[in-house]
Amino acid sequence: MSRALIAALLAATTLTVPALAHSRPLTISTTLKNYSGNGAYLAVYVTDAKGAYAGTLWVSGGKPKFYKHLSDWNRLSAGNARGLDAITGASVTAGRTLKVTADVADALVDAGYEIRVDAAVEDLRDSPSEIRVPLTTTNAGKPHAGRQYIQSFTYQLQ
Amino acid sequence: MTWRVLHRWLGLVAGAVALVLGVTGVILALDPVVDTLKSAPVPAGLPVSTLVQRVSATIPGAEEIRRLPTGDIVVYAFDGNRASASYVDPADGRVLGEYQPSTPLRWIRNLHRSFLLDDAGRIAAAGIALAMLLMSVSGLVLLTRRMGSWRRLAGRVRGSLLQRIHVTSGRFLVAVLLLSSITALYMSAATFSLVTVERDAEPDVMSKVDVHADLPGHELPLLQKLPVAELRKLNFPYRDDPEDSWKVVTDRGAGWIDRHTGQTLAWEGALAAKRLHDWVMLLHTGEGTVVWALVLATLGASIPVFWVSGLMLWRQAHRQTPRITDNSALSQADxxxxxxxxxxxxxxxxxxxxxxxxxxxxxxxxxxxxxxxxxxxxxxxxxxxxxxxxxxxxxxxxxxxxxxxxxxxxxxxxxxxxxxxxxxxxxxxxxxxxxxxxxxxxxxxxxxxxxxxxxxxxxxxxxxxxxxxxxGESLPLEYVPQVPPTTPLTLISRQDFAGELGQPATILRFTWPPQHWLDRLRGRGLAHFEAGDLVGVLAPGSSVPRYYSLASGYRDGFLEICVRRMPDGLCSTYLHALRAGDAIGAFIRPNPGFGLDGSRQPVVLIGAGTGVAPLAGFIRGNRRHQPMHLYFGARDPARDFYFGKEIQAWLGDRRLASLRTAFSRTPDGGGYVQDALRHDATRVRELIARGAIVRVCGSRPMAQGVVETLDDILRTVSLSVQQLKAGGRYAEDVF
CATH class of the missing domain: 3.40.50.360 (Flavodoxin domain)
Known part of the structure; x- marks a missing residue:
């Protein structure tokens, strides 16, 4: 569902640090469990070593009124990532895989930053910070299981 | 006219789609009723803190407690690496079973709100809701017109079986349908963020990290004061995040509690729009209620009834409208x-x-x-x-x-x-x-x-x-008189009266052939009729039907008329010659405005001669013992006291409250029916001043005489027959 948007992402989602303009593509693959419920809202974002918000890579789910259920992301980003059409796609159905590519600045890799995923499903429990994985070259390619909805989460650095 | 067109076309087009909403709505309304009825009761006044204590004891790793609209308590937990959701008995914290929202029901709900088409479907469903709103309004307007006025909306519905089904069910459910469609539109607006129901951001709160020990849930003051009955959701703080806090959501708002000190860090009252939204949800879904959910389910089930009966009514009306062929446009016709x-x-x-x-x-x-x-x-x-x-x-x-x-x-x-x-x-x-x-x-x-x-x-x-x-042209016409399709009626009995000199009268009782209910639905065979309606009879060799007032209703199981033989009267002579077993062709013609409207007001019935027939029909059908008072004028009890025996019986079983007779040709007979009224002036005045309905049937001079007499009687209370007529309380059937 989101593959068509990948090209657009490359431009829009580059997380840059002003001094270092070098960036590399980061491919995220998130497979959902076969839970019984409607499509999941997901927010994929990056926080620094202190837990402060650094930027949003991707949001699945188009209705801003449900974003408060992605509570960590919503709180940390203070609504900053709203309305970024280029990094927003449809909610992800149970059992399906979301695969998106974003650009991250070199300076964020192996520098104590973390990738987080918040998940929420209508009428089911919200699952903020369902995934918390340090953004390091050694972690790349390793699958991580989520607590509630995510079967496996993997990222690749190129 | 435009209301009718709007109602018809919205009904035909949007109604077909609304069937889906109706059927799914029934299931969605009924399913939670079962849950509501069997949900474990919350002990009165139980504070949330106690619930937390019980749940913590039975479910290690509890992370969230929810009270569902059905009243069930569900606890979400994460123990080791396994997530779980369980029903819990609030009385003791016992796990009652696994909570697993039903997949078919989720599918039905998505069908109900978006036709499984996501946003495009949601917009379509909102369009259908708007169509239902317009159909309710137009239906109400048409119903008001049909019944005569707002005040008579609750009155008796007349017309064919199909019309009565459509109108009666519509009258019953229009308010619920209005409410359902308005709430659906509000919910659509909320879904598309056209109305703001909740605040975008949560307050940025953190538990103080300088204190290390967690306070157990049952010692938190906010939770000790909060009854479970008001709880929506309680989130426990994450085990591994010392800055995380408790979050509690109630009917009135949301609060955040420090995990170490137990202080309330923030409290946000629910927005007025949120409270409205909660009410809208309750009204639309009925979730958590039993009676209202059943009402909503009835509404859902009635939508197919509305649609099918409306469709059939439209087809019947379409068949019956005079088809105008070769009709040119107004602007082009000469x-x-x-x-x-x-x-x-x-x-x-x-x-x-x-x-x-x-x-x-x-x-x-x-x-x-x-x-x-x-x-x-x-x-x-x-x-x-x-x-x-x-x-x-x-x-x-x-x-x-x-x-x-x-x-x-x-x-x-x-x-x-x-x-x-x-x-x-x-x-x-x-x-x-x-x-x-x-x-x-x-x-x-x-x-x-x-x-x-x-x-x-x-x-x-x-x-x-x-x-x-x-x-300046020759204009040969081919005129064929049009008579409605007739039904054969068989004479089963007759009761003869001497009547006036040379003008004997007879009460004829007919039956009609058995009719299948499907044919009645299709509007075939003898139409539904009530006392006071007319039956049209065609004498052999005549193309002009004669009409007689009916002294019985369809429910009585027979059709009865009272016919006086007129000198040179083709039809009355034909009818008088009938013997039991003979058949005639006849059709029903409604006589709206004369029949009784089903109110409980007293009725003053004034009839003379054979004009007593429809009044006798009213009394015969008076199974609810509405107070009916009959003023009957005739000539001679021995010659023309029509329905005399029946009237005595009806007095006995209280279908008739009182009888006053006037016989003009017997000594001390009391004169004309007007004289009987005048003699009873105080009582008549009182009845009418209290809201009684008046029905008059007889000859034209008699009806005129009654109007003058009543005007006289009513003058002292500043009322007139004209006023009563304008208010729909006075009607005449004259011949």
């Missing part, structure tokens, strides 16, 4: 025919005229007289107008005179042809009024006003010959 018809027979004459003119090469436009207007192409205008009752316009033509008075005269000549019955003093009065209005405006005419008696085909042919001559 001859316009305008019709005012009470029971459709005048349309038959217009049809014959129309065909003949088209055969002669004319372009003809035909329409109801209430649409009277001309165009530049118009060369001739013909108005065919029947008169209703006492010289009034037929119902559809009620505004025709006003319309003519508002228009400037045109150059095309307008010729008026009146239809009526010489027995009535106001013979062709409406046609005369039309003709007069046209002349006053200054319209020219081709032929002077002509009046046709009792739908005489010969007279009509003569008039058309004159018209042909005036137009």
């Amino acid at each position: 001859i316009l025919i305008f019709v005012a018809s009470e029971n459709g027979s005048t349309w038959g004459f217009a049809q014959a005229l129309h065909r003949a003119l088209v055969r002669n090469g004319h372009r003809v436009h035909r329409s109801g007289v209430e649409r009277f207007q001309t165009a530049t192409a118009t060369r001739q205008v013909l108005v065919l107008a029947a008169t209703y009752g006492d010289g009034q316009a037929p119902a559809h033509a009620a505004r025709a005179l006003e319309r003519i008075a508002r228009q400037p005269a045109g150059s095309a000549p307008v010729t008026v042809l009146g239809f009526g019955d010489r027995q009535f003093p106001a013979f062709c009065a409406f046609a005369e009024a039309l003709d007069q209005a046209l002349r006053m405006r200054g319209w020219p005419q081709l032929l002077p006003l002509e009046r046709i008696h009792q739908q005489s085909a010969q007279q009509f042919t003569r008039w058309s010959e004159a018209l042909g001559q005036a137009l």
Whole structure:
């Protein structure tokens, strides 16, 4: 569902640090469990070593009124990532895989930053910070299981 | 008219889609009812803190407690690496079972709100909700018109079986349908963020990290004060995040609690819009209620009933409307025919005229007289107008005179042809009024006003010959009188009375052939009738039906009339010659406005001679013991006390509250029925002042006499028959 948007992402989602303009593509693959419920809202974002918000890579789910259920992301980003059409796609159905590519600045890799995923499903429990994985070259390619909805989460650095 | 068109087309198109909403709505409303009924009860006054304590003891790793709208308590937990959701008994914290929202039900809900098409479907569903809203409003307008006024909305519904099904169920459910569609629209607006229901951001709160020990949930003051009945959701703080806090959501708002100190870090009251949204959800889904959910389920189930009965009504009406072939547009026609018809027979004459003119090469436009207007192409205008009752316009033509008075005269000549019955003093009065209005405006005419008696085909042919001559062409007509389809009625018994000299009377009781309910639904066979409606009978060799007031209703299982033999009366002579087992062809003609409307008000029935027949029918059908008072005038109890035995029986079983008779030809008989009224003036005045309904049936002079007498009686309480008529409380059936 989101593959068509990948090209657009490359431009829009580059997380840059002003001094270092070098960036590399980061491919995220998130497979959902076969839970019984409607499509999941997901927010994929990056926080620094202190837990402060650094930027949003991707949001699945188009209705801003449900974003408060992605509570960590919503709180940390203070609504900053709203309305970024280029990094927003449809909610992800149970059992399906979301695969998106974003650009991250070199300076964020192996520098104590973390990738987080918040998940929420209508009428089911919200699952903020369902995934918390340090953004390091050694972690790349390793699958991580989520607590509630995510079967496996993997990222690749190129 | 536009309301009717709106109602019909929205119903046909949107109604078909609404079927899906109705059927899924029934399931969605009923399913939680079971849960609501069997949900473990929350002990009165149980604080949330105690619930937390119990849950913590039974479910290690509990992370969230929810109270569902059905009243069930569900606890979400994450223990080790396994997530779980369980029903919990709030009384002791016992796990009752696994909580697993049903997949089929989720699918049905998505079908209900978005036709499984996501946003496009949601917009479509909102469109259907809007259509339902408009259908409810238009239905209400049509219902009000049908019943006469707002105040009579609850009255008895008349008409065919199908009409009664549609109208009765509609009347019952229109309020719920309105509410459902309005709440659906509000919910759509909330989904598309057109109304803001909740704050975007949560307050940025953190537990103090300098204190290390967690306070257990049951020691948090906010939770100790909060009853479980008000709880929506309680989130425990994450085990591994010392800055995380408790979050509690209630009906009134949301609060955040420090995990170490137990202090309330923030409290946000629910927005007014959120409270409204909660109410809207409750009204729309009925979740958590039993009675309201059942009402909503009934509504859902009724949508197919509305749709199917509406569709069938539309098809029946479509079949019965006079089909106008070769009708040119108003702007292109050289001859316009305008019709005012009470029971459709005048349309038959217009049809014959129309065909003949088209055969002669004319372009003809035909329409109801209430649409009277001309165009530049118009060369001739013909108005065919029947008169209703006492010289009034037929119902559809009620505004025709006003319309003519508002228009400037045109150059095309307008010729008026009146239809009526010489027995009535106001013979062709409406046609005369039309003709007069046209002349006053200054319209020219081709032929002077002509009046046709009792739908005489010969007279009509003569008039058309004159018209042909005036137009300079030959105009041969093929007029075939139109009579509604008849049903064979078999005479089962008759009761003869001597009546007046040379005019014996008889009460004839008929039955009709058995009718399948499907045929009745389709509007075939003998139509539904009630006492006070009319039966049309065609004597052999006659094309003009005679109408008799009905002394029974369909529910009585027989059809009864009282017929006086008129000198030279073709139809009455034919009926008087019938013997048990003989059959006649007949059809029902409704007599709206005369029948009783189902209210509980007392009724004053005033009848003379055979005019007692429909009144006897009212009394016979009075199974609810509405207070009915009969004033009956006759000549001689030995000769014309029609229904005498039955009336005595009805007095006995309280269907009739009181009887006053007046016999004009016996000494001390009491004179005429007017004399009986005058004799009873105080009582009559009191009854009418208290809101009684009056029905009068008899000859024209008798009805006139009753009006004068009642006006006299009512003068002291500043009432008049005119006022009662305007309020729909006084109606006459005169012959």
